[in-house]
Amino acid sequence: MPAPQEGDGEETAAPPDPEEAPKAAPELRGEATGEPAATPAAPPSPEDKAVNSRLGRMYRRMVEPFLDSPGRRLGLAATVTGLLLAALLLAATGRVPLKMLPFDNKNEFQIVLDLPEGSTLESTDRAVRDFEAFLRGVPEVTTFVSYVGTASPMDFNALVRQYYLRGDSNQADIRVNLLPKDRRDMQSHAIVLRLRNALEALAARHGARMRLVETPPGPPVVATVAAEVYGAPDMPYEMLMESALGLHGLFRDEPGITDVFDSTQTPRERINFFLxxxxxxxxxxxxxxxxxxxxxxxxxxxxxxxxxxxxxxxxxxxxxxxxxxxxxxxxxxxxxxxxxxxxxxxxxxxxxxxxxxEDQPILHKNMRRVAYVFGETAGRAPAEAVFGLQNRLEADPPRKGIEVDFAGEGEWKITVDVFRDLGIAFGAALLGIYILLIIETKSFSLPLLLMTAIPLTLLGIMPGFWLLNVLFGETVGGYGDPVFFTATSMIGMIALGGIVIRNSLVLINFVDESMRQGMALREAVLQSGAIRLRPIALTALTTMLGAWPITLDPIFSGLAWALIFGLLASTAFSLLLIPVAYYAVRSKTSAA
The missing domain is CATH 3.30.2090.10 (Multidrug efflux transporter AcrB TolC docking domain; DN and DC subdomains)
Structure with missing residues (x-):
């Protein structure tokens, strides 16, 4: 075909610019094919980021096997139950020592001396001067004041122990003052444990009975361990005293019991004139x-x-x-x-x-004749010492008609009463939580599932206190200085109930909301756990960090450690156990 000539009346199109062709190509293709122009992709939501994150994928891999296998769910329940029993056994076997309150870090302690009855004031003073010479060589001791043949100034501790009545020539008190807390490395209780053996040797040299008295952080008692010996109404009082003296020997043979003394007096004679x-x-x-x-x-x-x-x-x-x-x-x-x-x-x-x-004084309590045996504990929990004494009495029971009661004047009764009352308070708190959850969930069974997170705190508290004793429990002067599970620790465990319930409730609410949006139960459980994993972990971590400074206080450190260990275990187990248990219950309900 001949090429067109100029002026033929036809307009020829110029060839396209190679630089502009790629830019126009998409528009031309769209026009040619009739397809709409592409729109930019929407950014992923925070929930999608949490699900697809490394932490979310790890959570999914951890939970999925239990959702797919009823046998694994049963194994998980058995494992958690076994761990709970093991945690309770730590307390029952004494691995976690129990005590009402721990020893406080005070700046003073007291040495109470009783020389043999009839000792002169001069001989008592000589014994006290030997104690003073020893105390001058203790680096933590700043000053001391001795009272020979008279009572020291009465404080609340002396009021209960009746030290203000001491005024015989064979009796003495030494008030010892220590350096301020910030200028010494050891706490006052550890210092007393370190000095005990040397002070007991000094007391034995003078034939004296010694008691090392520390200012208690709570209500003081006559003695840490106190046994009351009762007898039948027709039994002579001498038999009660003989039984008390026999119990005195059991106290001395029991490990961890020191400063043993009883209510009997030294036998003595008087001179009567017979007309x-x-x-x-x-x-x-x-x-x-x-x-x-x-x-x-x-x-x-x-x-x-x-x-x-x-x-x-x-x-x-x-x-x-x-x-x-x-x-x-x-x-x-x-x-x-x-x-x-x-x-x-x-x-x-x-x-x-x-x-x-001379007749012995006859003591009465609640209109019954009684004889007392007292003792202190060093390096051992009072409850363990009482159990040890009770086992000895079962193996070698007292004579017929004699009754020995440990729930009287000692710390044992107060400890039992305090933990009993705290247990009742814990039960009342659980009942209140259950009622509130019924109102929130409109169900009677679902709150029970949510409240399974509360006993999970024991999986951290009891092993945590056991670990503290393994790592930080010390031996000072041959006596143990353990970390006690105290009443303040029990208060921390009660406070944890409301904290861990919140995490479980929010987690289950996320699952229900996802299902209302049309998501399947299995996927709702997996995604809700992955989404709530980071907030729950961060909430627990901030709570534990907030409780950390309290661990420095000798009295309330038990509360802080209970919060820390309980939150750690409950958070870890509830993120696994609660979703799996909810899936098992809900899947059976849906199938029915």
Missing amino acids: DKEKAALHGVAAEDVNASIALAMSGATPATVHEPGERRPLVTRLVLPREKRSSLTALERIPVKTDAGKIAPLAELGQFRPVS
Whole structure:
């Protein structure tokens, strides 16, 4: 075909620019094919990011096997149950020692000394001076004040233990002051444990009974371990004292019990004058005249007062025999007694002096005669010491009619009462949580499923305290210094109930909301767990970090550790157990 010439009347199209062709191509293709132009892709939502993240994929891989296998779900339930029983066994076997309150870090402690009865004030003072010489060499001791033959100033501890009544010549108190807390490495309880053996050796050298008394953080008791010995109404009191002395030996043989003493007194004699009535009648002396003469010679009398110039008050005149004339039997027999005839007859002609056994004081409690045995614990929980003593009594029971009660004046009763009351409070809190969950979920069974997160806290609390004793439990002076599970720890466990329930409730609500949007149950469980994993973990972590400073306090550290360990275990297990259990229950309901 011939090429067109200029001026033929036809317009020829110029060839397309190669640089502009690629830009126009998409538009031309769209026009040619009739397809709409492509729109940019929407950014992924935060939920999609959480599901597709590495953490979300890991959570999915962890939970999926339990959703697909009923046998694995049963194995998971059995494993958690076994772990709960193992955690409870840690407390039952003493691996986690129980105590009402831990030892506080104070700046003082007290040494209470009892030398043998009848010791002179001088001998007691010599013993105290040896203790003072030892205390001067203790680097943590700043000052001390000794009270010999008199009681130290009364505080709340002394009021309960009745130290304010101590005033005999064989008794002494030493108040020891320590460096401030920020200037010493050891707590006051550890210092007392370190010094105990050396102080006990000093006490044994002087034949004294010693008690190391620490200021308690809570209500003080007469002694940490106290046994009350009762008998039948017709039983002589001497049998109660014999049983108390036998129990005293059991206290000394029980490991961890120190500073043992009892309510019995050292046997002693007194001298009584026995009047010969025939001889008294021959001399014309009445029995009341003899009593009056002996009382005047021994105790004296105040027959008159003297008004001295310059004195505002009258001075009392005391009439008594000199000490040398009333300090021996020979001198007492020479005490004169006036007869009816106006003559003087010595007591030796009217009767004779004889030694007789002094009666022991009879103590009563709730109108029953009782004898006491007291002891302190060092390096051992009071509950363990009481259980050990009870086992010894079962192996070697006391005589028939004797009853031994440990739930009286010691710390054991207070510990039992406090943990019992806290257990009742825990039950009341669980009931309140259950009622609130019924109102929220409109179901009676679903709240029980949600509340399974509460016992999961034990999986962290009990092993956590056991781990603390393994890592940080010390031995000071041959005595253990463990980390106790205390009443404050129990309070922390109660507080955890509301915290862990919130996580479970939010997680289940996410599952239900996803199902209302048309998602299948299995996928709703997996996606809801993946979405809530990070917020739940961050909430638990911030709570644990907030409780961390409380661990530095010696009293409330148990509360903080309970929160930390309980949150750690409950969060980890509830993220797995609660979704799996909810899937198992909901799938059966849907199938039915």
